[in-house]
Amino acid sequence: NAGVTQTPKFRVLKTGQSMTLLCAQDMNHEYMYWYRQDPGMGLRLIHYSVGEGTTAKGEVPDGYNVSRLKKQNFLLGLESAAPSQTSVYFCASSHREFRQPQHFGDGTRLSIL
């Protein structure tokens, strides 16, 4: 049971390039989330999804887009990367019932030069 898998684990981009981060979960969870974590700070929610085909903005959505075409996958896109988006990105998933905990992947370390 892999849980939450993030791809890639590391990436270096130049300013203005685009890329997509992939998150896959095998726990049949309805909800999925994208967070970013900057040095010395807690995680901040970027976007989340409560089901296939549905997404919503979180705390820091600007500069990112997401898609949830399949229940098990949640994609985070950067259309035109900026140095301010250098961060560690974590994906999480959870069951629909709100008391259920979120399960996290091991992160994608992204550097924008």
Next chain:
Amino acid sequence: DAKTTQPTSMDCAEGRAANLPCNHSTISGNEYVYWYRQIHSQGPQYIIHGLKNNETNEMASLIITEDRKSSTLILPHATLRDTAVYYCIVRGSNFGNEKLTFGTGTRLTIIP
């Protein structure tokens, strides 16, 4: 979501119980207390959560005061692998409370 206050850092001897406090004096009736930890450079790991009763699982125990304004996470027999940042999070159970608000947490160091 209610704000939480945790000590910045703590040390604990290996084999001893680690007691991590958290204040959440503005917690409301439908908000749960969650604990997560983050071991160096890994994703956060869920530990335990509770509403008002004490909870125990294979990883830890959670003690919530009767007025629910504070709680303590107890790792009964700390090992070196328990060295991590521990986050206390208060989260509502209503729709619209999807996000987990991570503060800066408590950096727990287990001393050999």
